[in-house]
Amino acid sequence: MSSTSDPARPRRGFGRDPEADSGPRATFGQLLPYLLEHRTVLSWVIVISILGAIASLAQPLLVSQVIARVEQGEPLGxxxxxxxxxxxxxxxxxGFGHYLLQRTGEGVVLSSRRTLVRRLLHLPIAQFDERRTGDLVSRVGSDTTLLRAVLTQGLVQAIGGSLTFVGAIIAMAVIDPTLLGLTLLVVAVSVVTVVVLSRRIRVASRRAQEKVGDLAAxxxxxISSVRTVRAANATDREIAAVDKDARGAWEQGIRVARISALVVPISSIALQVSFLVVLGVGGFRVATGAIEIGALVAFILFLFLLIGPLGQAFGAITSVNSALGALGRIQEIIALPSEVEGDADVVPEPDDPDDAAVSFHDVHFSYPERAHRTEAEKAAAEAEAALSATAGRGANANSHGSRDAQVLRGVSFAVPRGARVALVGPSGAGKSTVLALVERFYDPTAGVIRMDGVDIRALDRVELRSRIGYVEQDAPVLAGTLRENLLLGTPDASDEQCATVLRSVNLGEVLDRSPLGLEAPVGEDGVMLSGGERQRLAIARALLAAPPILLLDESTSSLDGRNEQLMREAIDAVAENRTLIVIAHRLSTVVDSDLIVVIDHGRVVGTGTHSELVREVPLxxxxxxxxLLV
Known part of the structure; x- marks a missing residue:
């Protein structure tokens, strides 16, 4: 997590009010592809259900025959x-059908998670700026789990049970149409009640999942800010905030339970009322000789077979509507365009024959504004900004600036191939945004950026990023080992190459202090490393890939003088015949640059060497x- 707080950046810990916007709702048609992916196994489940229905329907007939033979004194055979x-x-x-359903249910969860994760990791960066990390994690974990209930709580069994239902009705009609009519009247009332409640279940389920997402966020x-929270003595306030979201999730869960509780007893009531009606009226008809005692027993057994599938259907309605509420949240993410889907509509500018490795031509940029921002979110963002200020982090240290104004305004400069170019300027001037645009995390609002004379929008994103090594300002380290961090962009690098690059950035001590070597864990977010070590590890990862262009965003800001000098020597060594764009934090990083670009409030206010700019540019x-310690 960044060590700075930017009130302009949407906070991820808070979400939209589901009461104000329940979001898109999935349809059963959107659920079908997840089921049809396992159609072979489901076909076998249906066959097994049908065979089970036949076995069940035959039982009352045999019981009737047994009673008849006993009455007549004949052998049972x-x-x-x-x-x-x-x-x-x-x-x-x-039992076998249940196992297949459970297995298929897990398969549906797996496929939905794969689809969702694949989409999540291809979303535009702007979506991650707007959405809450915890809520996205909740969609992958909690929401996808509800899809299992579609299979394990009655849907496919209800399909097989429909044969039992129809068969029971036919048999009951043959035995006594009058009793059947009374039974169906009770069943019809219960079915209408369930249908009326089903819509409320879907809406309540979706809102419950949104509250779970708020809690996860x-x-x-x-947790990610626990050190800052402790340092600010804000532990109890954070506990209270999490408790509030936990209670919100509990309240919505109770609401779902309350509505479901109206559905669950309906099948029981239908069975009891039907049984009492059949027992009373049927007993009277046996007494009058209208039907035989064996036929009444068979009718009662068929009644149980009729109510069983009805209960499965009620359960299926509840589980499907709950799943559709969760699926709506999943489909909301899947429906978002990936970062490459809009590329086909972009018309790149004609190539420019200049020799610049990277060039900006009258580039304007504003960060996308949020589609929704509730009063609760605004208050939460203000509270977190206050928390950041209390912890001494500052509230305006991010270069993204205000999202109410342009971040870059007509930026133009050229980076010669093989040159070292430094970007300097006050905090919030737009320096980090320049690097983000080169990486195509965002596209310019206006203007064009070229790489080797080609509009970068004409380049495949994978090809573009393979040419660039990017070290972010916050020097993120992935949970895992030293090797896993180094191999993120260069999976085929050898252990010798990994060790060499670690020593080149003065991380030999980190490598040697654990007997595990490259397998040494770095902890969540690199917590087992110091700030300077995390920064050097991120730089080592970029250096290992040895791309033709290196983007370093204040990469030496957390280093002491000795390590900074070693880092500069390592960068100097790898920078030979490569292009460097460095956001400068210290004067020592700037003075040797081939070109310095001074940016202020999103505009280039000067370019040149150190000596030239000292004379000509007051800023x-x-x-x-x-x-340059800004």
């Missing part, structure tokens, strides 16, 4: 053995006087 065989077969089929925010002269 193989009827009892056949009845036992049917019961055992139905149980085995049910709040926990992620508190640079003032920065140099203060050793």
């Amino acid at each position: 193989s009827l009892v053995a056949g009845l036992v065989a049917l019961v055992v077969a139905a149980a085995l089929l049910s 709040a926990v992620e925010r508190a 640079y002269r003032d920065l140099a006087k203060h050793q």
